[in-house]
Amino acid sequence: MRALDLLWLVPALPFAGAAINGLVLRNRHKPLVTAIGVGLPGLSLLIALAAIGDWYGSLRPEAFEQVLWAWTAGPAGFDIAFQIDGLSAVMAFVVTFVGFWIHVYSVGYMGHEEGYRRYFSYLNLFMGAMLLLVLGSNYLVLFFGWEGVGLCSYLLIGYYFEEPFPPYAGKKAFIVNRIGDFGFLLGLFALWTTWGTLDFGELGARVLADPAVAHQPYALGLTTAGFIALFLFVGATGKSAQIPLYVWLPDAMAGPTPVSALIHAATMVTAGVYMVVRTNVIYQLAPEISTVVAVIGAATAIFAATIGLAQNDIKKVLAYSTVSQLGYMFLAAGVGAYKAAIFHLGTHAFFKACLFLGSGSVIHAMSGEQDMRKMGGLRKHLPSTYRTFLIATLAIAGVPGLAGFFSKDEILAATFAGHVPGARLLWIVGLVTAALTACYMFRLVYLTFFGAFRGSHEQEHHLHESPAVMTVPLWVLAVGAVVAGWVGIPGGMWELFGAHDRDWLAGLLTPVIAVVPGHEAAGHVLSHTVEMLLIAASVVAALLGIFLAFRLWGRDRGLAADEAFAARAPRLRRLLEEKYRIDELYDRIIVRPLTRFARICWKVIDELVIDGGLNVAAFLTEITGDLGRFTTTGNVRHYALYFFVGLLLLFWWMVA
């Protein structure tokens, strides 16, 4: 039996874990809860590795498809089926690997929580749904996973449901995602009605068989491909927190920190990127929408980065950083660098998960404190956390040799070379964002780990390094943050050093990326000099950002720079701190009018018209009954009279 035949177990095992922990076990079975909650995702990781290895050795580059159940009467492409190809393999590896280590970490982080069993049940459910999303071989299975992870996100953000804010944040995430999903569904409907299939492979073949169909006008002045691409992207902006639907992600930090690491940094929020890359054949046929994707991505990247610069909550900084990095991925996908998008997705999963878990370790040591203004000098107390956090920070900042450098550089190079209108401008935005990223990340590091401790004595006394069950995952992910970039070192870089193009990841992903006739020119081929200059530019940007952060927050400067900023430009500082007041804006232009409309529906339409109409009808009935009952006198002679009068009327009616 081949390992590939066990592919269905990869999502099934976490689902089983969720069911066992959620429905069978009781809170008192804590060791068993841990064994199931961590063991089954671990088993899922092993099977995923074996299946991917099997596929790599035998079928590559052909996709492997496992149909579990097919509708006998239904049309094709609706099957419950899983597949492994380059893209699914990369995603499945990232999800199971990072996911497993975050599960291990959670054993330590959530150890003292009341809802330990509930937590693991939800987290396993999430893993199952996410694997359904990335392993499904058609859009139907993908959509099931897509909605499943949304549900788990809602459940886990609102995990601390006894406090006021987390349930609100969960609700916000769910509702904002529903807006995106509405667009996603419209896109899928258009896809289905146009090509009659939702199967990935079949769809690609049918689209390429007659690309003219994709160019026909469809609706809203868009071509078919444009319409589908735009509405699928609306779904992606919701799930992957892009402008204008990014607002839920920072609030999602109300959930437990490992949840932020797994769902709101490493895996779920990248589902939109995966979906866009999966649908690349449509996006390639809709260059105008690809441009929209790139512009939205770049705008989100720089927008979120500037907010990240002025946040004081350690998790908020990381949240905006995630939004910003997701923007990078969409920038890459928009300019047609699909491999770079997935590459950055993978490297980002490692270093951002490491950063979030590191922040969790810090919060754990600070007894729940998340405000960086009360931290400082934690380097001495949390050596492992500090080292891993620094490695991941260097990786996200784009220091050469580490994961983030390769993927970010490839995105910037692809943007520079892209044929998107205004590509150079997008490149500049990307470059500035890279500098800002390095700057706010090192601000975070300096404020948290350097300088003097600014918290209370009690907190200082309590400071301790986290147990091994938490530091081991940190180290694993830190190693990932270093080496994850090596698998996809872009071809241009190899050639610079006179070597063969050994871009392993690109080799893996190329079969997934459709070759659309007339769209081969993904961009200009860059000369070695330009390539070298681009690398130099991104390195300089990163180092400049780090240097700036060092000058402003380094050594023992503490919060002096923030205070100076607040004193010099109080309004700008407040604007950044209040996140450009986008939430307030949405509240003013969307939420409040909607609430008012809902109030009108409630008070006028429901209470006045419907309830009122019903009450009037009931009142009339009552009045009629009240008057009519006096005819029931109990006297038989009266009844006889009624009868006789009725008879007379009947005769009159018959005769006249």
Next chain:
Amino acid sequence: MTTVPIAAYLILAAALFAIGVFGALTRRNGIAIFLSIELMLNSANLLLAAYSRQLGDRAGQMVVFFALAVAAAEAAVGLALFIAVFRLRRTIDADRINLLRW
């Protein structure tokens, strides 16, 4: 032999029916009401018999026999009810048997 014209039967039946209606609506005694109802019933029987003869169709007379038989049974049930009511209330005055009302 002179035959009685059909109009005479009709007038007699109408008169019987009118007396019955008047009696049923005005009398308070249960027995009297009952009698009035029987009167109306028999006015209908009379009409049936008269038309049966007029049209030469025996079916009408058969219906009258059936109606008489049913009326006899009904009379038995009705009188039994009056007796039961009388035992309970010591009266069969229809105006005083009016518990079943609003």
